[in-house]
Amino acid sequence: MPRRFSFSFTLAGLLVLPITAVADTGNEVLSPWQVRAGVSLIVPKSENGAIFDHTANVTIDHRAGPSFNIGYFITPNWAIDLLGGLAFKHQIHVNGSHAGETKHLPPILSLQYHFRPEARLRPFVGLGLNYTAFVDEKLDDGSKLKLRDSWGPALQAGLDYALDNHWTIGADVRYARINTKVRINGADAGDVDVNPTVYSINVGYRF
Template sequence: MTVSRYALALLAGLAMAGAALPSTVLAEDFQPKEKGTLMLNVRLTDVDPKAGNDILTAANVDTGLNAEVSSSVMPTIGLTYFMTDNLALEVIAGTTKHKISASGLPVADTWVLPPVVALQYHFNPKGRVSPYVGAGVNYMLFYGTEDKTGFKSTKVDNGFGYALQAGADVAIKGPWSLNVDVKKIYFETDATTTLKPATKLHSKVDLDPWVLSVGFGYRF
């Protein structure tokens, strides 16, 4: 299944979940989104980078290898504050571990902390099913890098990117809701590996990950 189909499947799954809620649950009151609402979302998130860029020598000679970065599934949290009934600001935080390889050859394992701050527009804040779109910025912070297969060191540069977002909330009962969220993050970085002895390879890596999440929300 491609990423785009996976994203559509998540959105469709949430819609079906809302439609499948028992009538006794649907009859219960729920807390709408409105100005001043603070919302906490706890999600299970799949971060799926693109990568695939060429790996070059220090003299910019193509090695014939490609930089690859694995996907990772981890829990994340998002905190949203509604400035108006429709406009909200969300801060998303979490950390994921990824395997870096060169055309299948293990290079390093690294952790990344990619907080995102997004301005959102919620189309139906008073409704039980409430979709939204958003756009914002993120910062990629790489840490805890562990080198593999005899490499001396691997360094991935930190930096800023930007994000586009779409999602929906389905209210369940009171302050609780189901949430599905899809983000596309655009981020380019430089990765440098120092071999033994003192031979360097580098690659400009377009990570551009899809970030696909499902979880539960609580409205304060």
């Protein structure tokens, strides 16, 4: 009788073990860190302002390039997210003619709220701060161009699709307030509003 009881107990344990292992896999505890890599399209507002006492209209073209995100989940719903990338190069037009170019780095730090973090489809929104540094400013006529760095608010809305516990594909759209003062040959020339909408698609991994 003791042997039969022992055999029955062992057999029951073998049957329960795979079920327990599956449950543990389904409830996997994930790291709070997430990284994303993708492509972003920066679309400045259609009219970026006027310089030289509003006599010269300035427009800045669209530009796409690689981007990345680093996210940290404070709770299942709340996360801090940093958007970064390589410097984006934009062409500058004045009164419809090509006048120069500039590069800028527009990192955005956001606080995000994820509505359904455990679902397959995971919508989220974000509110953040944008810092933009302009580099390699050039004018075609050889004049010295300087664009002042900019701080401003940023808004975000996005959607992730979970492929499994770790991998996601996603898309989001952001609006950033970017205003810069223009100096040409050391003299103030006016203000330019870039104020881009940023469209991104990405692949993400949650550790």
